[in-house]
Amino acid sequence: MKFDLRQLRHVLALDRYRSFARAAEAIGLTQPALSRSLQALEDDIGAKLFDRDRARVEPTAVGLRLIELARPLVSQAKLAERELQQMIGLTGGLLRIGAGPFAAETSVGTAVGRLARRHPGIQVDVSVSDWPDLYRRLLNDELDVVIAETSHAIDDERLVVEPLPQHPAVFYCRSGHPLSNQEEVTLEDIGRYPIAMTILPKRLMDMIGKADTTMRADIPEGAATTEFRVETPSMARSIVMESDVLGLALPPQIEHEVALGRIVELRLKVPPPWLTSYYGIIRLARRTPSPAANQFLAVLREVEAEIDARSRVAATVADASP
Numbered sequence: 256m257k258f259d260l261r262q263l264r265h266v267l268a269l270d271r272y273r274s275f276a277r278a279a280e281a282i283g284l285t286q287p288a289l290s291r292s293l294q295a296l297e298d299d300i301g302a303k304l305f306d307r308d309r310a311r312v313e314p315t316a317v318g319l320r321l322i323e324l325a326r327p328l329v330s331q332a333k334l335a336e337r338e339l340q341q342m343i344g345l346t347g348g349l350l351r352i353g354a355g356p357f358a359a360e361t362s363v364g365t366a367v368g369r370l371a372r373r374h375p376g377i378q379v380d381v382s383v384s385d386w387p388d389l390y391r392r393l394l395n396d397e398l399d400v401v402i403a404e405t406s407h408a409i410d411d412e413r414l415v416v417e418p419l420p421q422h423p424a425v426f427y428c429r430s431g432h433p434l435s436n437q438e439e440v441t442l443e444d445i446g447r448y449p450i451a452m453t454i455l456p457k458r459l460m461d462m463i464g465k466a467d468t469t470m471r472a473d474i475p476e477g478a479a480t481t482e483f484r485v486e487t488p489s490m491a492r493s494i495v496m497e498s499d500v501l502g503l504a505l506p507p508q509i510e511h512e513v514a515l516g517r518i519v520e521l522r523l524k525v526p527p528p529w530l531t532s533y534y535g536i537i538r539l540a541r542r543t544p545s546p547a548a549n550q551f552l553a554v555l556r557e558v559e560a561e562i563d564a565r566s567r568v569a570a571t572v573a574d575a576s577p
Contacts, residue, residue, distance in 0.1 A: 355403030
């Protein structure tokens with residue numbers, strides 16, 4: 256027994272209009288074409304679906320049952336067609352984004368805002384978490400794309416990684432901190448104070464000399480944190496402004512507090528080359544991104560390029576200063 260959605264639509268039209276002429280007109284067919292479609296369906300099923308004469312078209316018992324079964328199928332097919340059209344036309348659909356704490360504050364929020372302005376029909380769900388959790392959720396198909404630390408994803412054949420521009424990171428302290436008036440600071444100076452930080456790769460914490468995993472059994476392998484572990488960079492800033500704890504951030508994350516005189520950016524005597532961001536775009540291999548995901552990633556690259564350009568200008572100005 257074989258029938259398709261087109262034939263089911265023909266059956267529902269006949270049930271609604273109880274006339275071959277009116278049903279054919281409603282669905283854009285000729286009356287002979289509708290008759291042939293119904294006859295072919297009846298032949299496949301092996302039963303009559305409608306009793307018809309010159310005055311009336313009435314469904315048989317088999318026809319009535321098929322009509323009951325057909326309604327939800329045709330309705331679901333219409334819903335699927337509409338949702339797919341919305342996704343392709345960027346007028347609907349849900350995009351699930353995972354963002355690491357640094358990427359969330361630096362570019363992901365701005366990119367989602369621009370996406371919302373350009374395509375207001377798209378729904379977006381943004382989850383901010385540390386990169387080990389985001390990797391797990393991406394592999395479990397709970398997220399469509401992740402913007403986070405890439406070093407532990409590069410060698411995973413299940414994932415596709417696209418690095419984003421590296422932005423220089425800086426240490427910072429509160430105004431009035433013992434280091435705030437030093438013209439140049441060394442890593443040894445930094446090491447004398449605790450640091451508030453989210454989870455980072457252990458290799459980076461080892462370079463800073465601050466890796467602390469002794470009392471934190473929940474830290475994933477390859478990751479580490481400092482004396483003050485926080486979930487968000489904004490929490491780190493709050494801690495820093497009320498204590499002698501230091502923070503690590505990308506300049507755009509602290510520019511507002513620096514302008515207000517609440518935070519001081521520490522100028523390292525010799526900035527190490529590893530003191531930069533290492534986040535990028537991570538998605539599942541062998542999985543075609545949705546139109547909404549592609550559009551979001553295009554906007555994200557645009558925002559990242561702007562940040563990179565501003566960083567280069569700021570570096571040029573700093574190098575030219577006496």
